[in-house]
Amino acid sequence: MAAGHAFMARALRLAERGRWTTDPNPRVGCVLVRDGEIVGEGWHQRAGGPHAERVALAQAGERARGASAFVTLEPCSHHGRTPPCADALISAGVARVVAAMIDPNPRVAGRGLERLREAGIAVEVGLLAEQAAALNPGFIKRQRTGLPFCRVKLAASLDGRTAMASGESRWITSEAARADVQRLRAGASAILTGSGTLLADDPSLNVRLTAEALGLPPGEAVRQPLRVIVDSRLRTPPTARLLGLPGATLIACATDEPARRAALEAAGAQVLVCPAPDPSQDPTKDRTETHVDLSTLFGELARRELNEILIEAGPTLAGAALQAGLVDELILYLAPHLMGDAARGLFRLPGLTQMAERVPLEIHDVRRIGPDLRLTLRPTPR
Ligand code: NAP
Numbered sequence: 001m002a003a004g005h006a007f008m009a010r011a012l013r014l015a016e017r018g019r020w021t022t023d024p025n026p027r028v029g030c031v032l033v034r035d036g037e038i039v040g041e042g043w044h045q046r047a048g049g050p051h052a053e054r055v056a057l058a059q060a061g062e063r064a065r066g067a068s069a070f071v072t073l074e075p076c077s078h079h080g081r082t083p084p085c086a087d088a089l090i091s092a093g094v095a096r097v098v099a100a101m102i103d104p105n106p107r108v109a110g111r112g113l114e115r116l117r118e119a120g121i122a123v124e125v126g127l128l129a130e131q132a133a134a135l136n137p138g139f140i141k142r143q144r145t146g147l148p149f150c151r152v153k154l155a156a157s158l159d160g161r162t163a164m165a166s167g168e169s170r171w172i173t174s175e176a177a178r179a180d181v182q183r184l185r186a187g188a189s190a191i192l193t194g195s196g197t198l199l200a201d202d203p204s205l206n207v208r209l210t211a212e213a214l215g216l217p218p219g220e221a222v223r224q225p226l227r228v229i230v231d232s233r234l235r236t237p238p239t240a241r242l243l244g245l246p247g248a249t250l251i252a253c254a255t256d257e258p259a260r261r262a263a264l265e266a267a268g269a270q271v272l273v274c275p276a277p278d279p280s281q282d283p284t285k286d287r288t289e290t291h292v293d294l295s296t297l298f299g300e301l302a303r304r305e306l307n308e309i310l311i312e313a314g315p316t317l318a319g320a321a322l323q324a325g326l327v328d329e330l331i332l333y334l335a336p337h338l339m340g341d342a343a344r345g346l347f348r349l350p351g352l353t354q355m356a357e358r359v360p361l362e363i364h365d366v367r368r369i370g371p372d373l374r375l376t377l378r379p380t381p382r
Pocket of ligand 1: 153154155161162163167168169172193194195196197198201230231232233234290291292293294312313314315316317318320
């Protein structure tokens with residue numbers, strides 16, 4: 001079993017190499033072992049390219065016969081962009097398959113393993129399952145729930161302040177923390193902000209790391225996540241900096257404004273109308289309060305195969321996403337200085353007035369990034 005752990009750990013490390021490139025596919029690694037020796041290994045590099053099992057089988061050649069395959073995700077049994085990997089393992093004569101976890105897609109879960117068993121291959125499942133799931137939180141959540149995995153990144157002073165009362169906010173955290181955010185961006189399928197931040201900061205929301213910095217082959221194009229602006233009334237100016245940068249921008253609005261929409265589309269943006277629930281049904285709201293319906297937007301982002309959303313917004317949108325139950329993880333960078341209680345907070349949470357209504361969080365990781373702290377937290381399931 002100990003040797004099995006080591007081989008699966010190797011497969012997980014290989015899968016990790018696809019962190020920046022496999023989107024919208026999962027990160028998957030595979031190791032083929034015969035007589036205690038690795039005879040082939042591979043990882044999935046990009047959608048449309050060969051799956052990890054195929055790369056490992058090609059490397060092993062004839063030595064795959066009688067081997068054990070350690071894979072971080074159940075081999076596929078259906079024709080997607082490439083033919084089924086279960087069939088490839090069967091025809092290569094593999095004797096045993098150890099999968100860390102089954103495919104999260106409820107329509108295929110278990111079928112790949114079933115096919116292998118039917119062909120007389122010994123199948124085991126669950127080795128280092130938690131680590132394998134951590135590689136693909138977005139892919140797994142999207143397959144299971146029809147929603148993407150959502151991280152909110154915020155930079156704050158030690159007293160939890162994200163901008164001065166005037167809106168001034170550059171820079172709260174160190175260069176090291178901002179470089180760390182670049183890696184969060186590089187792994188995200190989309191980076192989402194609100195109209196408030198867009199109008200205040202005119203941000204770029206792009207990945208500025210080179211291929212080498214991400215461990216990719218030198219000169220390889222770095223994937224730019226989709227940029228999403230949540231802008232109910234299409235107040236984004238067509239001259240916004242991010243519209244002039246490589247990569248696509250989607251602007252989600254609540255009501256169509258044909259003239260503004262045409263100007264933004266001419267500037268390269270896609271516009272999506274995400275109708276808010278009918279305000280006439282809610283007597284507490286007047287029409288001017290109509291915002292983008294975040295649940296509808298997130299469902300649409302998942303439908304477009306976006307796995308991991310990184311929210312980099314101000315307290316209004318970050319709070320709204322949290323209250324809508326759409327946030328899975330908070331990444332909080334805390335800088336060792338105080339901005340005072342007149343400065344703005346982290347999350348706007350209207351209606352929260354009693355201790356019993358606090359938002360409970362669990363700390364998953366605490367780390368020092370240069371002079372700052374990075375906290376990874378998850379909302380406690382209620
Ligand atoms: P924000 O949260 O980025 O955007 C808020 C706006 O989003 C709302 O005013 C609303 O305007 C729009 N929106 C659309 N649909 C919504 C929905 N369903 N729920 C809530 N809002 C929705 O802006 P902000 O709160 O004004 O904060 C801006 C400040 O935050 C800036 O000073 C910026 O520098 C700072 N900031 C700090 C950090 C940090 O990590 N420290 C990160 C980002 C920004 P419409 O409905 O009219 O579109």
